Amino acid sequence: MTSVPRLCLVSLFTTENLSVLFFWQCLQKQQKNKRQQKEKQIAAVHSKMATITVSSLLNSDGHSLLLSRSSLTKLRASSQHHGAHFRRSKREKLIRVALPTSVKKNVGGEDEFHEECQADFCKGWTDGNGMPAQRLVSQFDGLSVAISDRVEMHSILAQQRDNWNRLLHNTITFTSVSAAVASSLNGAATAQGLQLVAIILGTGAAALMTLVSKFQPSQLAEEQRHAARFFKRLGAEVEATLDVDPRLREEASAYWEQSVGTLHALDRAFPLPLTPIVVEKFPKHVCPSQLSGELGLSRPEVEESSQSPSNGWTSSVVEDLKHTANLLHDSDVPEYVNLANNAKIINLILSIVSPLLATAGVALNMASCPSVAAAVTLGSLFAHTLAQALQMGAVYEVYRNCAGYYADVEKSIERVLRLPVHQRQDAGIFLHKTSMLLGRTPGVTPIAGISDKKAGTLF
Numbered sequence: 236m237t238s239v240p241r242l243c244l245v246s247l248f249t250t251e252n253l254s255v256l257f258f259w260q261c262l263q264k265q266q267k268n269k270r271q272q273k274e275k276q277i278a279a280v281h282s283k284m285a286t287i288t289v290s291s292l293l294n295s296d297g298h299s300l301l302l303s304r305s306s307l308t309k310l311r312a313s314s315q316h317h318g319a320h321f322r323r324s325k326r327e328k329l330i331r332v333a334l335p336t337s338v339k340k341n342v343g344g345e346d347e348f349h350e351e352c353q354a355d356f357c358k359g360w361t362d363g364n365g366m367p368a369q370r371l372v373s374q375f376d377g378l379s380v381a382i383s384d385r386v387e388m389h390s391i392l393a394q395q396r397d398n399w400n401r402l403l404h405n406t407i408t409f410t411s412v413s414a415a416v417a418s419s420l421n422g423a424a425t426a427q428g429l430q431l432v433a434i435i436l437g438t439g440a441a442a443l444m445t446l447v448s449k450f451q452p453s454q455l456a457e458e459q460r461h462a463a464r465f466f467k468r469l470g471a472e473v474e475a476t477l478d479v480d481p482r483l484r485e486e487a488s489a490y491w492e493q494s495v496g497t498l499h500a501l502d503r504a505f506p507l508p509l510t511p512i513v514v515e516k517f518p519k520h521v522c523p524s525q526l527s528g529e530l531g532l533s534r535p536e537v538e539e540s541s542q543s544p545s546n547g548w549t550s551s552v553v554e555d556l557k558h559t560a561n562l563l564h565d566s567d568v569p570e571y572v573n574l575a576n577n578a579k580i581i582n583l584i585l586s587i588v589s590p591l592l593a594t595a596g597v598a599l600n601m602a603s604c605p606s607v608a609a610a611v612t613l614g615s616l617f618a619h620t621l622a623q624a625l626q627m628g629a630v631y632e633v634y635r636n637c638a639g640y641y642a643d644v645e646k647s648i649e650r651v652l653r654l655p656v657h658q659r660q661d662a663g664i665f666l667h668k669t670s671m672l673l674g675r676t677p678g679v680t681p682i683a684g685i686s687d688k689k690a691g692t693l694f
Contacts, residue, residue, distance in 0.1 A: 301613075360484060385466045396456040415610075422606040437593060437596050444590035457629040458632055483547075484660060484661075485659060489589075517586075523635065525638035548659060557652070560689035592618060596612035
């Protein structure tokens with residue numbers, strides 16, 4: 236009798252356990268389905284983000300895609316990490332992804348897209364598959380490293396030579412004042428010791444003034460500041476050129492030669508050591524600073540064809556650039572060369588007067604004329620302080636580099652006109668860049684009007 240209720244009780248517990256187990260399995264399955272749906276939603280959001288990012292990096296005509304390596308890495312990681320940010324790195328190495336030009340062109344087959352890749356390949360920037368030429372990428376990477384290193388070196392030297400200038404000026408001031416005081420005391424109360432002190436201090440002041448007049452520390456500091464600026468500009472130009480579609484760039488080998496030639500020209504124009512290679516401080520003939528390589532005169536200027544080229548180089552564009560180059564050559568460059576020559580003359584006079592007066596003060600001390608020697612010594616200090624305050628050496632360097640800046644723009648125009656039309660940079664981009672370099676409004680043609688007497692308005 237007791238076995239039947241026990242059997243019923245066991246059966247009841249077994250039924251309840253099975254119900255709980257079934258309910259738990261259904262709950263687990265429902266949670267799994269919810270997780271899968273959530274993962275699908277997140278994947279859809281990431282895919283949409285990636286599509287928007289790729290679309291934003293397409294150029295205006297939809298022909299190519301330019302992405303940095305860091306952007307590509309972040310684009311791949313966006314499918315795994317939520318909320319990835321697509322930021323462009325400071326130093327970009329841009330590559331071209333081989334995508335179809337458009338849907339319409341891709342319908343006809345692969346022949347049309349292959350022709351466009353081949354056009355880029357002829358300029359040397361990409362291979363036959365539309366991918367970047369790795370050897371060329373490595374070369375420009377090395378060039379960027381060299382430019383960054385030179386910017387750092389010239390910036391350090393500019394600060395160092397400015398410190399030299401301040402130190403020498405303070406030393407000359409202290410020495411000259413001490414020599415003048417010793418000469419005055421010697422005139423009031425004659426003493427051999429004061430006369431000897433005045434002679435030694437005056438000689439030291441004259442020697443330091445001669446050294447400053449020879450090396451011109453203010454001009455040396457200004458040279459290095461300009462060198463750092465021009466190297467920064469070269470690096471920015473290289474990065475900006477690599478940031479556009481390869482079809483809008485200049486032919487790869489020609490642009491590489493120009494960039495390397497500019498690098499070597501800047502090295503020669505702004506040498507790092509003080510000796511033996513040094514920029515002449517008082518040249519007989521003032522010349523603009525050479526900021527780029529020599530122009531290949533063996534290559535004649537290319538005549539424009541009657542057909543309209545695909546990169547915008549029409550006869551009106553060429554005439555506008557020729558007129559601008561002539562204005563630069565006849566007006567802007569000579570004006571700043573003349574200003575630099577005037578600054579050189581003033582600096583030369585001040586550089587001769589101050590050590591000459593200091594030497595005369597020493598001679599007067601030796602001739603036992605202490606009162607006159609004190610006045611002459613103070614006069615030499617005044618001349619030196621005037622030269623230091625006017626910074627005529629730095630002013631001369633500024634004007635010389637302004638002339639070199641405009642001469643470099645003129646040279647860039649002449650150089651591009653000597654290239655075959657299909658190897659040139661896009662005409663619109665080149666005109667835009669030239670207008671900005673000259674301080675003109677971009678997009679306004681002609682760059683300089685017929686009635687304009689100067690091409691540049693920047694300085």
